Every structure is written in C-alpha cells, then in structure tokens.
Amino acid sequence: MKRLPVFGLLAGFFMHAAIAAESPALDDKQAFIDSLIERMTLEEKIGQLRLISIGADMPQPKILEELQAGHIGGTFNSVTRHDNRPMQEAARRSRLGIPIFFAYDVVHGHRTIFPIGLGLASSWNLPTIARSGRVAAIEASADGLDMTFAPTVDISRDPRWGRTSEGFGEDPYLVSEIARTMVKAYQGESVAAPDSIMASVKHFALYGAVEGGRDYNVVDMSPMRMHQDFLPPYRAAVEAGAGGVMVALNAINGVPASANSWLLRDLLRRDWGFRGMTVSDHGAISELLRHGVAQDGREAARLALKAGIDMSMADSLYRDELPGLVRDGEVEIGEIDAAVREVLGAKYDMGLFHDPLRRIGAAADDPQDVDAESRLHRAEARAVARESLVLLENRAQTLPLKKSGTIALVGPLADSPLDMLGSWSAAGVAAQAVTLRQGLTAALAGKATLLHARGANITDDPHLVEYLNFLNWDTPEVVQDPRPAAQMIAEAVAAAERADVVIAAVGESRGMSHESSSRTSLQIPPSQQALLRALKATGKPLVLVLMNGRPLELGWAKANADAILETWFSGTEGGHAIADVLFGDYNPSGKLPISFPRSVGQIPTYYNHLRVGRPYVEGKPGNYTSQYFEEPTGPLYPFGYGLSYTDFELSHVSLSSAELRLPGTLQASVKVKNSGSRDGAAVVQLYIRDQVASVIRPVKELKAFRKVMLKAGEEREVRFDIGEKDLRFFNAQLRQVAEPGEFEVQIGLDSQQVRSAAFILR
C-alpha cells in the first residue's frame, strides 16, 4: 500500500490536540501508533475493535455518546457527509480524539450504479472495470466514506448461490486480474487521497464454494483445489495493497473462517504478508456459537481474536467479553494491542489522523441535494454497461434492430428501475435508473412506434413474492400486477401481433440473485415462461433481453428465441446501454465470465475442470465415460463465449520456439481479423494445458487475454509472452512448481473453439 505523504504543518493543524500534544511526528507511522497505544486504556483499545452498523445497532444519541467515550472504532451504513460529520466530531471529542472511519458496501458503484460483478467481468476489459471502481471511489469519498467492503472476489462454480451475482465468475485468473484492478481503482494513487477509499476484499475465504450453493453453508475442499482455484483472487487483492480483508461467514474444512487461525494468521499474514486490518462479517463472531465451536460469547470472542479478527462487525462480543478475558489472563494484552495496531494503521493509511474530516469536508460545502443529477457519472456508466452485455444468440442477424416500424416491448423487467440496479446498489436511486423502456423510447424518438405491455409478473408464486419482499425492509422489491396472468399475456400478445419484432425483458428480480437467495432451479420463473411461449406462438421475431444475476437454464430460449442478449443487472444507465446494443450503436463485445449449464443437474459446470480417466469424447457417445446420459455433455454456453455483429477469424497459433528454457519466455501469436462489415472488439483468450504432471491438471486454464478493437476488414497480430509463472501449479506438497514436459497453448475467442500449438518446457 502507498504510504501517506508528509503533510507538515497542515497535518499538525488538523490533528486533534490530545493526540498532537504527545505524539511523535505524524510521518513516522509506527512510532505514532505505538505511542498512541501506550496511552490507551483497555476500554479504549477494545473500542477501536468495534464496527457498528448505523441504523441497526443502536439509536443515534447513544452512538454519539459511545463515540465520545471512545467505544467505537468505525461505522458502516451512513452515507452522507452531513450524517457522518457529527459522528466524527463526537469521536474527536473523545479523550484521545482518535478518528473513526466510515465504511459502506460500495460494490458496483455508489450513487451511479454500474453493472453487477458478473456484468463488469463480462467486459473482459480491465481499464473499463477500473473506470467503474474509480468513479465509485470518487462518489463514495465525496459522501464522506473512507472504506468499501469490496471487491467481492469469491469464485463461484455453483450458480444456485445467489451471491454469484456479486463476484466476477468462475475463473481464478480472470477474477484475480479484476481483484487487483478493483483494489487499485478504489485506493487510487494513495489510499490517503481525499478521493480514494480503502478496499476490504471479501469474503475471505472460499465463500463462493458453499455446499450446494446454499448461502452461509460449509465449505469442504482439498488444499490443492483451494490454492489452485479459489484462493488466488484474494491473494491478488492483498498483493495489490488492499487495506482490509473481510472474513467469510462459512466454515472451511470444519473450522469457521471467523475462528480459523490457519486462514487468518498462517496463510493471510505469514504466507501472504498481509499488513492490514481484518473485519468479521456481520455478526459472524456470535455465529461461532451456532457453528458449535464456542460454548458461549466469551469463548467466541476469544477464538475470533486469537484467530486474527481485528474488528468485530455488528456484534457486541468483543466489547462485552474482552475485558474479562484480559483480566483472567485468557487473552494477552499484546494480542489486543496487535489488533488495535492494525485498526489504527488502517486509519493512518486512510489519512484520518492527518485530517479526520478528509472526506467529509466543511458543512458549507455539503451538497444541497445528495441525490442531485450533477453528482452522477452517467457517461461512464453507459460506456461500462455497454461492454458488459453478452450477445448469446443472433439467428439470421435479427439484431441489430432498425429504428423504424413497430416494436413491442414486454416482460416484467422492461420497465423496472429497481431491478436495473441489481443487488448491493449502495446509494443508488432507483428513480435515476434508466429502464429498458426508457432507453428504447429515447433511442426511437420519432423514428418508430414502441408498444409496451407488462405481460407477466416476475413470479406468480405468492411465497416467493413474500420471501423476496421480506429481504428488503424499506420498500417492497417485487410489486405484483394484480391482473390475472392470462389477461396480461393476452395484452402482450396483442401488442406483439401489431409489431414487427418483440423484445421480451425477462429473468430474475434483483433480489433473486442476492445474499440469502439460493435457488434450486435456474429456470426463468414459470409466469414468464408462459409469456414467452405465447409470444413465440405469434410467429414474430423474438428478442430476449435477459436480466439476471446468475447463469440461467436457457435451453428453451436457445431453441426458440431469434436473439438473446444477456444484460445481467446493468445499472443506472442500463436502459440506454441495452438500446445502444439492440440498435447497433454499439457492437456487443461482452464474453461470459462463467459457464452456463444446460440444467441445474449439471452443476458444477466450469471450463477448467480436472481430467479424468474416462473422459467423455465429443461425437463418440457411449457408456462408461464421465457424462450424464439424458443431456448433451458440457455447458450450453461456455466460459469466454459471446457473439458480435461482426465476424472474427483467427489464424493458426505460432510459437517463437518449440522449446521453453527457463528463465526465458516464449511468444505465442495469432492474427485476428475482423472479416465482417462492422467495427468491433474481439477478446483473444490464451489457455494452457499441461499434458503430463505429477498431479492431475485441468483440461485447460486461462492465462492471458487481450481485448482488441478492429475496424471492419482490419487484421492485427496479438502476441502473448509465456513464462514460468504461467506454467506453475500447486503440487501434492502444495509447492508452486512448473514441471518440465509438454504444454499445449490454445488460443480462441472462447474457451471451446481454439487453435493450438505445443511446446516443451526443458
């Protein structure tokens, strides 16, 4: 992490008098923090380890009282400078005047909402992803926030898990690249800068591998798989300088992450060299009782602290139990000091000792209207969202559509602002989100007729509606149209019959792909399927615009729709971005960051699976190979897949040498040509297959990619360097090695259609 520059006189001016009076110079971080710790009472130290949720944990007057007593280290869930200022001022009035920090779940945008994690990942464009993170940091810091609980880098191979939506997909390489990118985007040049926020990568670790995709469930995983496939993204975030790590709610091989000293001490701090602050997830320390590893709160607090959790989130156990544990000698004061040191260190790095109001500023500068349009970054949101859309089907060049004639827009997601935002939409305002209906209306203004009918509710199952509305305590998430389903469908069919083409916006409500939203099915809900079937029966060209936060089962859609555009939850500017693609003002370039299984029974389906002794061979069906006999083998849509309005051709792969001698590198290159008639971007993906090794290796692994923009007719050579680091894996002793032997280089525009060449590692 970049350290704070010296602010000289200015720093002294901002620093609280009580700290300034006796502190060593602020520019010596360790000495400054040590001297502070020396002067802190046990109660003040324990106060630093407490992270409270504003609006949930206690009433406001009590919060101010506790802050002034030095009993709170940080808060989350308050999102304006106006709200945060009195809290910071109360903390400054405490005996030592130690500032607090303000955190929030800024996961895919703050006021301007960008596409959800899966959408960002679909861009396969790191600068684009960075842009979303930088804007989020600028907006969040302008609201007085210092830290985000992001990025979420949990690898997910099980789309039943609702939080698949938040992560960046199934692949360790792609997710690691994004993890690094996001940390740097949030933290900027220096995490102390007024327009930077500290990243707290989550959920450490393996949260995406919960059993059966059931949220909060256990994870049981071999160490080899862990190191090879699931841990790299967290490590990448740590190496990029993430100041914080949020600990996962799940257990790992029998020990809850929140009580797991192997995870938090041996791996994170000792092996990876993490120097920042760890926070528990919401209430996770109390949950140690329900996991059945702690007898009572006292034991839970002891386990968590000793395991290495510095701050306890939304949980009073540290506060209630640590004093007694220290008194009775069960916890050493040195252990408390170590945790306090990390918390103070994070505050130091965020620049809060230099100026506690660094991101809050003066009251006179507060925005008059926090939701003002002028505070949004719409152009950036539209540009990012366009790149996140994945064209799955386009029969007979149904798309792009012409801006003429009559278009029927139907479906429960066609005009639903809240759903555009997706889950964890921070301070995003639904009314500011552009729906698909609004996007089409703007694009078509005066040029074509747009008919609209809702056609169906998200679901007709009252239990589901009740559940989804229960998840959000402010406003109902899912608002039902009370008309009978048949009447709504008839209205949609009537619109379709009058139109030249039908666009159906279907999928999931945002709450269906959220925390605590595990599903047993990946189907588009039956109410919407009935609508689609009725639309199909009209014979009109049918374009599906999918909104969803996980891979869905799309067998029927693939067979029946004329075009399918996967839009995830595309954010504040989603409606415009989707219209840009539907009408060809932007040529789609998104690629799937996660495989789409044919059915829920195929889960887990992921491209980089291990090799087996009896592999299924394409075109040679038969018994006694690894397959399901009722369904074709492999995903419906593979990892890395996505169409364009133009065509690309790849040449054969050429290698600079048939041998790689370390420590050298070799170059693999291909020529990619835009052989169609429109400009467009291709994502050239490089996979490596290790032919023989001491342990079973995956069939292939992504090792590099490049997004290249090509004009119609343009051809360009794309060259990748391959070196030792690309050939390494964790062996049976969990050592990272590259073993000599034959490797296959595969280059393609998705993970399945590839060109290959081979080399020997000597």
Ligand code: BGC
């Ligand atoms: C989630 C975290 C989130 C935290 C604070 C928890 O329920 O698991 O991802 O950061 O709440 O909002």
